[in-house]
Amino acid sequence: MVNETELKSLIENILQDMVGKQEQQPEQVQEEVVAQATAEATTTASTTCTVASDACLPDITKVDVKTELLVDEPYDQEGYLQMKQKTPARIGVGRAGARFKTATSVRFRADHAAAQDAVFSYVDEDFVKKNGFTAVETMCANKDEYITRPDFGRQFSEEMKQEIKAACGTPQVQIVIGDGLSSAAVEANIEDILPAIKQGLQMHNINVDNVLFVKHCRVPAMDVIGEVTNSDVVCLLIGERPGLVTAESMSAYIAYKPTVDMPEARRTVISNIHSGGTTPVEAGAHIADLIKKMLDKKASGLDLK
């Protein structure tokens, strides 16, 4: 931006240029001067701004909303902060008239943006390659079809089924990763949860070989994989529909010999897996134990209890 001194000297220069325009009324002269100065200042400003661009605003998503109280002169600040500790809900946010403050509404939109991006973006192909997963996909042509046609998201083409069969064979335990409704959940948790599951299973001498990655995946896709591979247990790790608190929450759906159209009650579910909920490492160990139990009891879901 142009500072006051610079603006002053600009005006002086212009005034000098204008000497001789005596026939004009003083008021007109002044107007013209200001207009010209503003125009020149704008031109100058763009270069000055580039110089100043090293500065950077702090990341608003790093603010801990649980400790941020935005009510002006609260009656009981200490008490309010204690209330905020008891809930992740956005309370103590203050107001601008009967509307939200700017900071909290921008933060809300940031969290919503993260949730939407998690739904509508894809898991990076390099991520799938780097981890050595076998990539397959359901019948959905694109994301839009994925969100509107749950029936397509649980089916595979015949060729795809052959690929699955060829890649997996008939393992005792088949681990499947599905993008589901959050690609962010897959990328955030898989590299922690998978080693934990594998390690846990190895303690029982159970090996996990080929891990499948399913694009456009709905939960019942695991039933098709169960039928194709004839595995004893299929474990699907899938991104949950994101909330605003986190876009990285994942669920594990595990079933003993799943079949297409089986009752939902045959699935065992562990949800809320993310760094702020059940941590992926913790969940991985728990999942390994559950799989062992299913193999021993030859059952899953409600039948396991």
Add this chain to the structure above:
Amino acid sequence: MILNTMLFDKKYEFKTLNEVMAKANEEKSGDMLAGLAAESAEERVAAKAVLSKITLEELRNNPAVPYEEDEVTRIIQDSVNEKIYQELKDWTVEEFREWILDENTTGEQIKRASRGITSEMVAAVTKLMSNLDLVYGAKKIRISAHCNTTIGKEGTLSFRLQPNHPTDDPDGIVASIMEGLSYGAGDAVIGLNPVDDSTESVVRVLKKFDEVKKKYEIPTQICVLAHVTTQMEAIRQGAPTDLVFQSIAGSEKGNTAFGISGDLIEEARQLALRQGTASGPNVMYFETGQGAELSSNAHLGVDQLTMEARCYGFARKYEPYLVNTVVGFIGPEYLYDSKQVIRAGLEDHFMGKLSGIPMGCDACYTNHMKADQNDVESLAILLAEAGCNFFIGVPHGDDVMLNYQSLGYHEAPALRQLLGLKPIEEFDEWLQKMDFVDANGKLKAKAGDASTLLV
């Protein structure tokens, strides 16, 4: 009954009234998923043209699901006032629509007519209404009900305070209640969606609610939205309950999927009337939403709008205090984007009122839907103008338990100020006593400061 028409020189032949009804709907992803939607924009209009000439009698005689096969159909048909029906039965849907919109037709006349019609008629006329028609028609109709206070009076707009918490932590729930009260939300009900559906937990939350209600002497209703059977057990164990909640569907099969029947709802109502804490007589709270039947494969080849109307026909029998559509919760496979959600919100509100029930709306959206906060704010303004009884309010629009977004507490004073509306009278007096608002509804310094309740 004529099910064929020419349109742009092309002949459209529909096989059944259900097909006409489904294809006459505005575009909805759920009808497409069910394979029931019109295949082209022109076919949609052809269906509307056919529907406009169908008589109310033809709709009565061809319920969406046969009388013998479905309890919801029986409840709707058996509740029709035959005398009023005789007066209306020869009208076409076109005539019915224009009678509702006529400037000489009053809300009282429409309320009388609503006792002589079936849900299929309610759905049919809605399919011929534009968005502004739906607002214009609904605005005439006021349906009020009394639990501890009276909801739905002319000039009022109420809010359910929804203090959900990811672990049902009592202190966390109370914190959200205090915040909401300080903005003027909570006159419809203070109602929690519990994470833990056990009787023990529901009893604990109800007792906490009752404690808060008594401590601050709040003139309102309390409710924990567990399964109806859990709430009944809680009442039997002596838990203070004003309203009994249940999600309902438009088919018997859908209700079976929810684990309910008409008899069970009546049993719950009688229990609440005898052992509940409310003055009554309206002690029931129902939630609905287009697409619920399809999601449990209980739609029986019927479109989602007609199924939704049938929910209201079912609800009416149990004289509810609150009914709201959770319009944007179900997801994009049923309502694709903000345009479809806004349309469905206006349809559901109009249909609820035309069915004679006290209607509200959870103006909301999920994160896998192409909608955002702007869209539900727009819907809220439209519905508030249409005379909607109540909305759902959560802290800053973010429900941290159900992981979806609805209106914020701030929307209560904003919408009231904007449209010159007030909370329920006793609650308004309470807000003034607590120094949150003045007599004109203007927010005072204490508004939005929940810590003023820490005494």
